[in-house]
Amino acid sequence: MKLNRGVALVGAGMTKFGRHADLSSRELFVEALNKTSASVDRNFDRKMIQALFLGNFTSDLFEHQGHTAPLMADWAGLCPAPATRVEGACASGGLAFRMGVLAIASGLYDVVGVGGYEKMTGLPTPAATDALACASDTSYEGIPGATFPGLYAMMAVAHMRKYGTKWDMLAKISLKNHRNGSINPLAQFNKSIEDIAKGKGFTDVMQFLNDPKSNPVVAWPLRLFDCSPISDGAAAAILVAEEKAKEFTDTPVYITGTGQGSASMGLHDREEFTTLPSAMEASRQAYKMAGVSPKEIQIAEVHDCFTIAELIATEDLGFFQRGEGGKAAAEGRTAREGDRPINTSGGLKCKGHPVGASGVGQIVEHFEQLRGTAGGRQIPDVELSLTHNVGGSGATAVVHIFSTKKP
Ligand code: COA
Secondary structure (H helix, E strand, C coil): CCCCCCEEEEEEEEEECCCCCCCCHHHHHHHHHHHHHHHHHCCCCHHCCCEEECCCCCCCHHHHCCCHHHHHHHHHCCCCCCCEEEEEEEEEEHHHHHHHHHHHHCCCEEEEEEEEEEEECCCHHHHHHHHHHHHCCCCCCCCCCCCCCEEEEEHHHHHHHHHHHCCCHHHHHHHHHHHHHHCHHHHHHHHCHHHHHHHCCCCCCCHHHHCCCCCCCECCCCEHHCCCCEEEEEEEEEEEEEHHHHCCCCCEEEEEEEEECCCCHHHHHHHCCCCCCCHHHHHHHHHHHCCCHHCCCCCECCCCHHHHHHHHHHHCCCCCCCHHHHHHHHHHCCCCCCCCCCCCCCCCHHHHHHHHHHHHHHHHHHHHHHCCCCCCCCCCCCEEEEEEEEECCCCCEEEEEEECCCC
16 A cells, blocks of 8 residues: 655754753753754745644653643644644654654645654653553553563563573674764763773673673663663654655655554563564555565664564564574674664664654654764665654554655
8 A cells, every 4th residue: 555645754853862850841842843943954934834743652640741732832833733642652753753644645734743752751760660651551561560671571581482592682782772872962871881881990891781780680681781761852853745845855755654553452462472563564564565675674773672672673574584683683783884774873772762752763863864964873875764663562563664765
């Protein structure tokens, strides 16, 4: 199935992800939208935005503020344009982007703003963990005490049992994402793990990662450096009808594939813990729409809320055979110098994971990579890329494919 009308990305921008003690999510969103507006090459005025789709998981719990879409429109000076909040846990941003794509493809709008925001660090870690747990099947998981680190730890154990995956392979994913994030000025952690280890007196980075004080177990076998952090941040993007794209830039990025899938909320209802059926379905739809195979995708931003999630994503998306994701990561195939660079931005692990913003943050990275403006992280000659954004432990997944070429 193709879109009825083509859609192009002409602007994208984000705040730094991290701890923003003095800023609320509305201020973060306005900053992201200002940067996004400035990123459009020409002829753009934000008053052209006809509708807004905004991803946010739960500012209700994090900031005691609901009904946030019109709030953002108001603070951005965009009322009375319709503003709709889209919620799909950590996939909220990716879903908001998809709603923007579909709204233009429907013919209703020509210029749409999409965004995502979350302000998480106002709560102490146990309360933030509790708020996040609302994105699990609370009756069967959250209330009995399973946190997200706990749920992904179960997936890691299952992958280890089934395929012989080793924790060292997960550590390689974290090392790689921190190396990428260390050269991303908007990442929460601007340091490689090698540099963090050196700063704490370790000469051998694996000794640092194996040290229980430096890298404590959060939910076995996942340790601190296997987890994405708790973050604040916002990201935004401007979508336009394909036939209008050249009014705004000579180098639009085309959305050639979009897909979304759902799966059971609770892990207990899944036959397998080593794959996300929602991501399989979302990628199947997106590949079919774009008319491409996994082999052709040059780079991908995948949802690495935990290192095991990146490993499983690279298998679900068809980049590597089942059970081979860990080996591929350990061999450096997913590094910037490898044959399939993954998470050049630093990923959720190092760039940060303000949950409602993360899916749009992934798209900001690819807007830059496909236009050749990603600085030290730039992968040469990127023409085709993919983003993969997951909600909860995989009840929701959304995949987008981007191209420099008109479909
Ligand atoms: N990776 C690496 N370092 C981290 C980190 C992470 N994920 N989170 C915090 N740190 C560092 C901090 O920078 C700080 O370092 P410093 O002592 O050198 O300044 C130190 O660890 C302690 O930070 P703090 O904020 O007190 O950590 P915490 O113990 O309260 O929280 C986690 C750590 C891993 C429990 C928390 O980040 C977490 O819950 N992450 C998962 C979030 C999640 O589930 N998201 C949804 C996914 S579906």
